[in-house]
Amino acid sequence: xxxxxxxxxxxxxxxxxxxxxxxxxxxxxxxxxxxxxxxxxxxxxxxxxxxxxxxxxxxxxxxxxxxxxxxxxxxxxxxxxxxxxxxxxxxxxxxxxxxxxxxxxxxxxxxxxxxxxxxxxxxxxxxxxxxxxxxxxxxxxxxxxxxxxxxxxxxxxxxxxxxxxxxxxxxxxxxxxxxxxxx
Amino acid sequence: xxxxxxxxxxxxxxxxxxxxxxxxxxxxxxxxxxxxxxxxxxxxxxxxxxxxxxxxxxxxxxxxxxxxxxxxxxxxxxxxxxxxxxxxxxxxxxxxxxxxxxxxxxxxxxxxxxxxxxxxxxxxxxxxxxxxxxxxxxxxxxxxxxxxxxxxxxxxxxxxxxxxxxxxxxxxxxxxxxxxxxxxxxxxxxxxxxxxxxxxxxxxxxxxxxxxxxxxxxxxxxxxxxxxxxxxxxxxxxxxxxxxxxxxxxxxxxxxxxxxxx
Numbered sequence: 001x002x003x004x005x006x007x008x009x010x011x012x013x014x015x016x017x018x019x020x021x022x023x024x025x026x027x028x029x030x031x032x033x034x035x036x037x038x039x040x041x042x043x044x045x046x047x048x049x050x051x052x053x054x055x056x057x058x059x060x061x062x063x064x065x066x067x068x069x070x071x072x073x074x075x076x077x078x079x080x081x082x083x084x085x086x087x088x089x090x091x092x093x094x095x096x097x098x099x100x101x102x103x104x105x106x107x108x109x110x111x112x113x114x115x116x117x118x119x120x121x122x123x124x125x126x127x128x129x130x131x132x133x134x135x136x137x138x139x140x141x142x143x144x145x146x147x148x149x150x151x152x153x154x155x156x157x158x159x160x161x162x163x164x165x166x167x168x169x170x171x172x173x174x175x176x177x178x179x180x181x182x183x
Numbered sequence: 184x185x186x187x188x189x190x191x192x193x194x195x196x197x198x199x200x201x202x203x204x205x206x207x208x209x210x211x212x213x214x215x216x217x218x219x220x221x222x223x224x225x226x227x228x229x230x231x232x233x234x235x236x237x238x239x240x241x242x243x244x245x246x247x248x249x250x251x252x253x254x255x256x257x258x259x260x261x262x263x264x265x266x267x268x269x270x271x272x273x274x275x276x277x278x279x280x281x282x283x284x285x286x287x288x289x290x291x292x293x294x295x296x297x298x299x300x301x302x303x304x305x306x307x308x309x310x311x312x313x314x315x316x317x318x319x320x321x322x323x324x325x326x327x328x329x330x331x332x333x334x335x336x337x338x339x340x341x342x343x344x345x346x347x348x349x350x351x352x353x354x355x356x357x358x359x360x361x362x363x364x365x366x367x368x369x370x371x372x373x374x375x376x377x378x379x380x381x382x383x384x385x386x387x388x389x390x391x392x393x394x395x396x397x398x399x400x401x402x403x404x405x406x407x408x409x410x411x412x413x414x415x416x417x418x419x420x421x422x423x424x425x426x427x428x429x430x431x432x433x434x435x436x437x438x439x440x441x442x443x444x445x
Contacts, residue, residue: 004312004319018257023316025249026323033241047245054249058256124232142198143233149198164194165187168226175229 006070014061024070025054031145032078038140039082041129052081072151075141079155086133120182127177135170142167184212186219193223197230243329317342318350325353330363337369346377355386359393367399371406378410388415397428404431404438416442 006027012020032053036046056077064073128136141147153160192209195201201209213220317339324336337357340346357370377383387407394400407415416439423435
């Protein structure tokens, strides 16, 4: 077993060598931040939630299985933390930046092309925000955080085939939604 | 192949998890189902568009808070175990008979636990693992966007007993390509520790050709004199002809003189 693998490091943490959590933090903190940011669209909240994940890892380290998978276990903790947070806050009020975003673009010859691209991206982001929390979470896990379908399926308690079909449907919904916004 | 199976394979393809055989089978299926092929192509475009969504980076406070949280956890753990240890110590020192008996017991345990060959091997294996971890951490941190973290990575090199090719390579790349002057200076300092190695000496001479900052050029010239790299004289002379900064010119003249007199 490679002693620097996530699983081996987490087993060391479980045994009390909590210094090893440093390396796991280096590997995962940005991914958790990305996941929370995708779900909350708030940087400060996302940082708090990342902190909570690592606190829970320490608190529940004894429950980590000797045959476990750290990525799956930790993302499951992250999902639960987000669920708790969402429950307390009920819903997110996505704050749209009202500043004219065209001004943020650099003054280049391709300004028009950039604006078109930004338009498309803006609509896609809007469409993402309009998805239900469950759907957004799935896209966030498999697309943005690159969690494998098999692991996502296990986390969600469904088959791998079901996950793939679900992702396909969400993609379709997103495309229809952002094309609608575009017209 | 059924449509559902094709959709599954398409998702595999998007995630880069498809085998060569499955990909061929999928292509064949899509050729006979143009409608589905067009739908998949549209969805692929949406999937790819996600890559363009900008996500912010967390602030430096996030890492600092984690360090603080871990330190607090460790210190709380120590404090929790302290009263128990205090109790044992106070019991052992209550009278001289107990103290003497515990000393004899301690000596016996010490003799009994003298490290055997195997234990010595495990200790050296463990120490090797720790070095590997430090190295990995250094190589991870040096890629970070924050200059402070990159300096931390460069400084970690001094904790490594030896630096392998990867570490040296990372330091050389940092010296030549990092945007931040302080990070570049720190990597130069770290490289100097390995100034006897020919690849480091060669890299420092080459660095003279690519650096554009006067401070760095002066520091490299000093470093080359320090490690007495005579082969750098020619490069220094060429640089002296083209460089505009007077300070750098003077430093190069001074360094060329020092190296020529060795």
